[in-house]
Amino acid sequence: MARRKRESAGGKPTIFDVAQRAGVSIKTVSRVVNHEDNVRENTRERVLAAIADLDYQPNAAARGLSSKRSYVIGLIYENADEFSYMKHVLDGALAACEAQGYTLLLRPLTLPNDELLAQIRTFAVQARVDGVVLPAPIGDIDGVVDLLKELDVPFATVTPRTPKPEGINVFCDDAQASQDLASYLIEQGHNRIGFILGHPDHRATEQRYKGYRQALKAHGIGYDAALVRKGLFTFESGQQAAAKLLSLDTPPTAIMASNDDMAAGVSFHAHERGLDVPGDLSVVGFDDTPVASHMWPPLTTARQPISSMVEAAVNGLVRQLRGEEANLSEAPFHCEVVIRRSTGATP
Amino acid sequence: MARRKRESAGGKPTIFDVAQRAGVSIKTVSRVVNHEDNVRENTRERVLAAIADLDYQPNAAARGLSSKRSYVIGLIYENADEFSYMKHVLDGALAACEAQGYTLLLRPLTLPNDELLAQIRTFAVQARVDGVVLPAPIGDIDGVVDLLKELDVPFATVTPRTPKPEGINVFCDDAQASQDLASYLIEQGHNRIGFILGHPDHRATEQRYKGYRQALKAHGIGYDAALVRKGLFTFESGQQAAAKLLSLDTPPTAIMASNDDMAAGVSFHAHERGLDVPGDLSVVGFDDTPVASHMWPPLTTARQPISSMVEAAVNGLVRQLRGEEANLSEAPFHCEVVIRRSTGATP
DNA sequence: ACTCCATATGACAACGTTGTCATTTCATGG
DNA sequence: CCATGAAATGACAACGTTGTCATATGGAGT
Structure with a gap:
């Protein structure tokens, strides 16, 4: 007269309650919940009705214990002060995880970091993640991808493509966007354009x-090494590079920074020198972070669809975890150039 | 000659492996792992050695299934475009969770939102979180706290204190910091100081x-309602409020915005009008977000120890979950005033 | 040495799923 | 109407921990 287990106590409904109500075995409920084949339509409907009636939610712990999967995806990221890029990464990762029924587990890391690989190993093993997403610059770092392969943890990178991409890789046309920005400046009459490189550990740096260079070449403008300075993607490094560039005997009339923070630094330094932007100096950034539209003057820049890229990465990863084809498009995502008031005609 | 279970397969070591190696029962291993009492020092050491030897990591799913706790803390937050406040919230929450052996589960919400309570209910029930952290402005919203009490989900709020705080509440001295900022302006000679209110749903708004008002009163300056404008904590609302204030017959010589984004809007608008900051207008913000130090001129503002506050909230919550006294200090956290170049003497 | 009690340890049954394999059901062709 | 095999369903044992309760151990007091 009674099931052997779960005498329908006051707690949350379990698979037994659903099975009893639908008049089937727990295994059939499990099949319905997991969208498995070989369930008669009629049966499926009864089970779904019982699930709805009872407001049944599968117990993640039990599921994880039995299936030996955690339904957790790890997101390993650089925890820099500037977080606007990561905000978009997070939005995309959360949206995709939610849609796929996965949980997102965050693992911030500080860079540079000698123990990086050890920390990632600990995280990957200890947290029992089913897979890992590696946005730039983590996915760019030597050895990270190899480590995950060694640990046999599926992963997806969101970072400019390497010659031989490993695992799932999502990327965008950084180089094209950078070329478009430079071309725009050239069309405004600029022919001495300073360029501030990004952090050398980011693969995007070389792309931008x-x-x-491609834009200069396409417009027949000679390359001048004096106009190219190193930077670190930080506001301060942008200030410093701008100081050097504007102290040249023939300073540039426009400066392209490899990201918005450095561009903000350039603009800041120009103001300190009493220069007008864009009257005396045009400034260009990259990323379209909030600072780009909120600084004065607002910044001409390029916007990456980061959330969508990360969503695609997570979706590909989940498909792989499910044993399906990862099935990623080979085409890069497209960056959009945003023209604002920080750029104008040659003085 | 053999245990009944777990013939030491190739997989991860389990509690059985540790028990065998240490020559004790699995229950004793469990006790050591969970820091329970009544384990002889000698025994504890043997178990710990075995754990270290085998690199044993308890299985979270099994633990959760057995103990009926998830070891997950939910963080419900407003997913605004501007994320610098949330970055600090996230840093603090992650740090505390990591230290306490809990996992952080993120639940972004968009505001305003008619289905807010339903969404929170779904999250709290479905995700099986052990507790929830509610930073501002989520913790400020009517009904949220009541809902969690009804659901019997432990929670901690990080938001200005109400007359009768419910659950764990962590807060800081917003009003004091705001008074200090205003006093500073008055000491610089300003007596017509504009004020831009924050979003009406944030409790911090009234505090600031x-x-x-306290500063005006303390310095014997009359209150002028025309100098106070509504805002929404956004850049755009700052611009608009500044436009109104600067169009007054006798415009203010300084404007205090209730946060940095609005202050950036004020500064932006001042530039559009051709005004010099701080020569013609002093501008003050609140929060010390990255934009405050990166905009031109850099912004005088007040900095809250948000990470520490959220850490304290999580720690209090975890203590409560463990059945200990939540044991929170009654003293508010202290905000620090940061003087930068956006403020100066009266023109 | 012996009792007694607190402390330390162990045996074993949950916990709620999924995986494996056995069994039933059903349509199809002979 | 029966044999056949595929489709549908079910029985039951994991999965690796913690909670409960029973039992062993050791030291203090006689």
Whole structure:
């Protein structure tokens, strides 16, 4: 007269309650919940009705214990002060995880970091994640991808493509966007355009630099090494690079920074020198972070669809975890150029 | 000759492996792992050694299934465009969770939102969180706290204190910091000081307004309602409020905005009008977000120890979950005033 | 040495799923 | 009407911990 287990106590309904109500075995309920084949339509409906009636929610712990999967995806990221890029990463990752029924587990890391690989190993093993997403610059770092392969943890990177991409890789046309920005400046009459490189550990750095050179070449403008300075993607490094560039005997009339923070630094320094932007100096950034539209003057820049890229990465990862084809498009995501008031015609 | 279970397969070591190696029962291993009493020092050491030898990590799913706790803390937050406040919230929450052995589960919400309570209910029930952290402005919203009490989900709020605080509440001295900022302006010679209110749903809004009025009163300056404008904590609302204030017959010589984004809007608008900051207009913000130090001129503002506050909230919550006294200090956290170049003497 | 009690340890049954394999059901063709 | 095999369903044992309760151990007091 009674099931052997779960005498329908006051707690949350379990798979037994649903099975009893639908008049089937727990295994059939499990099949319905997990969208498995070989369930008669009629049966499926009865089970779904019982689930709805009882407001049944599968117990994640039990599921994880039995299936040996955690339904957790790890997001390993650089925890820099500037977080606007990561905000978009987070939005995309959360949206995709939610849609796929996965939980997102955050693992911030500080860079540079000698123990990086050890920390990632600990995280990957200890947290029992089913897979890991590696946005730039983490996915760019030597050894990270190899480590995850060694640990046999599925992963997806969101970072400019390497010659031989490993695992799932989502990327965008940084170089093209950079070229478009530089071309725009050239069309405004600029022919001495300063360029501030990004952090050398970010693969995007070389892509953006490449676009700059391509634009010069396409317009027949000679390359001047004095106009290219190193930077670190920080506001301060942008200030410093701007100071050097504007102290040249023939200073540039426009400066392209490899990201918005450095561009803000350039603009800040120009103001300190009493220069007008864009009257005396045009300034260009990259990323379209909030600071780009809120600083004065607002910044001409390029916007990456970061959330969508990360969503695509998570979706690909989940498909792989489910044993399906990862099935990622080979085409890069497209960056959009945003023209604002920080750029104008040659003085 | 063999245990009944777990013939030491190739997989991860389990509590059985540790028990065998240490020559004790699994229950004793469990006791050691969970820091329970009544384990002889000698025994504890043997178990710990075995754990270290095998690199044993308890299985979270099994633990959760057995103990009926998830070891997950939910963080419900407003997913605004501007994320610098949330970055600090996140840092604090992650740090505390990591230290306490809990996992953080993120639940972004968009505001305003008619289905807010339903969404929170779904999250709290479905995600099986052990507790929830509610930073401002979520913790300020009518009904949220009551809902969690009804659901019997432990929670901690990080938001200005109400007359009768419910659950764990962590807060800081917003009003005092605001008063200090206003006093500083008055000491610089300003006596017509504009004030831009924050979003009416944030409890911090009234606190910061209160500090402004207290400073006026303390210095014997009359209150002028025309100098106080509504805002929404956004850049745009700051611009608009500044436009109104600067169009007055006798415009203010300084404007206090209730946060940095609005202050950036004020500064932006001042530039559009051709005004010099701080020569013609002093501008003050609140929060010390990255934009405050990166905009031109850099912004005088007040900095809250948000990470520490959220850490304290999580720690209090965890203590409560463990059945200990929540044991929170009654003293508010202290905000620090940061003087930068956006403020100066009266023109 | 012996009792007694607190302390330390162990045996074993949950916990709620999924995986494996056995069994039933159903349509189909002979 | 029966044999056949595929589709549908079910029985039951994991999964790795913690909670409960029973039992062993050791030291203090006689």
